[in-house]
Amino acid sequence: EAATVDHISKGRFDFGIGRSGLTRYYQGYNIPYDESRSRFAEALEIITKAWTQDCFSHHGDYFSFDNVTVVPRPYQHPYPPMHVAVSSPETFEAMGRLGHSVFLNSNTPIPTLQERLALYHQAWKEAGHSGTPEIGLRIPAYVAETPDRARSEPEASTMHAIRYGAQTLSASAATPEAAARMMQLASVPYDEVLKRRVMYGTPEAIVERCQALHEELGVTCMVLELNYGGQLPMERVIHSIRLLTEKVMPVLK
Template sequence: MQFGMFTEFHIRQGGTESEAFDQSFELVDMAEQLGLDAVWLAEHHFSPERSVLASPIVIASAIAARTQRLRIGLAVQVLPLTNPLRVAEEAATVDHISKGRFDFGIGRSGLTRYYQGYNIPYDESRSRFAESLEIITKAWTQDCFSHCGDYFSFDNVTVVPRPYQQPYPPMYVAVSSPETFEAMGRLGHSVFLNSNTPVPTLQERLALYHRAWKEAGHSGIPEIGLRIPAYVAETADRARSEPEASTMHAIQYGAQTLSSAAAIPEAAARMMQLASVSYDEVLKRRVMYGTPEAVVERCQALHEALGVTCMVLELNYGGQLPVDRVVHSIRLLTEKVMPVLR
């Protein structure tokens, strides 16, 4: 099982944008030093109260240049918001800079605000995503290609550079609807799950994904990533109390801000419902907080229930935890959790 740190380059309450970059890069450096497998980068736009991570490929390039071992993944690049040829060029460039340590995570995002800001109708997001993915795949696998679609047309173009990893970096696709699970199974791409969705629902949709995978003739076992808030402490009391304020900050932000911009009514309803539950309920259903032993058990249970192979851990859920606490949590994770699950 791979363990990575999901980061949003949070802006702390009362902090500056410059501090957000400095503190986030400090955590990336510690992730490399302490032995995490990967760092995963979010993408956020028009969110001055939340994040400075508007350009994940640029940040991925910076991380690739300052690290030697850590894998760098996008979780996720919002594919319909930009020109797919540009994405293909820049992602392949990061793949070279990192010498093949790059993972290409992509999705549509469930936030309509991003699309409104870029003046792109959200109801085009699914078709734009599919066309962009088709173009990027062609760009990385064909010496020269042409394309005539609903949104883009190219005539005899050759993308340079081609990816360092052949035929291209591992692709992870954020999935939510049953239709997307099936589509990605047919295409043979790995997927990202979100712990906001109940496990029984994920199991039902993963069954569709695995069936489509097999029917399409793909071999092997797909990689399944799960994004989930996590915190490790020496005692159960500390694991409960230390991240509480930051966790509730994240939940209230989601309920007040994100739910109003959510494209999927189901997602908005989940956020509003989550905001009304107690912290004890959050601990049971939404996050993975505990002692090293408790976190090992939870990881094993998620692997058995969902086939999770890649843990994408929000180690500072809400972005308000002090850096030293996050570093200590990472240290316990790498020293006492990861070795048991290898």
């Protein structure tokens, strides 16, 4: 399916993949979450084989098959750019060794991301990969003409997302202590959320923030959540997108 989209878009498709930190996604398939890391690594190996070999076999810890052909082959060679969602230090290092681009989460403090990106870049170089890797960031964004509007208009929707996320993480936590830590997220003040977890502001402020993230983390691409929490009226979302495309993107190009 991913290769088909790559053909339909004539090579404008990027492939994003991650193993998730929520245990409930594994419980639904009756798969122990303890196996998530090794299963993800094996799945990544299989996907790479499928996109680079006309016919391949695989015998791993979880999957086994012989003489498999996957069609269509990707439009891009050898396959679409692969962006892997990363969180733990081990995953940063592993993706550096494999030469895959990474996607960061805005919930992680910048100093922590800088430390883990250092591990990633070191592993990238030690593995002999050339060039500079893409560093992606997923972050909620909202653009308005004034700072007050950029702050107030998305507040209710944003805090809804924070509370829902805390409840979801708490329900999937492995221990009662971890669940309690997750629920503490629901009480984070909005001003704190604005400082480091979202990107809200005037077009000029958004440009400055993007440039700062590039300097601090080497961010080269972003996935913007333009209705964080899903509670914003559609006309406000469209207006924010218009400001983003007309006043932010041309500056960053």
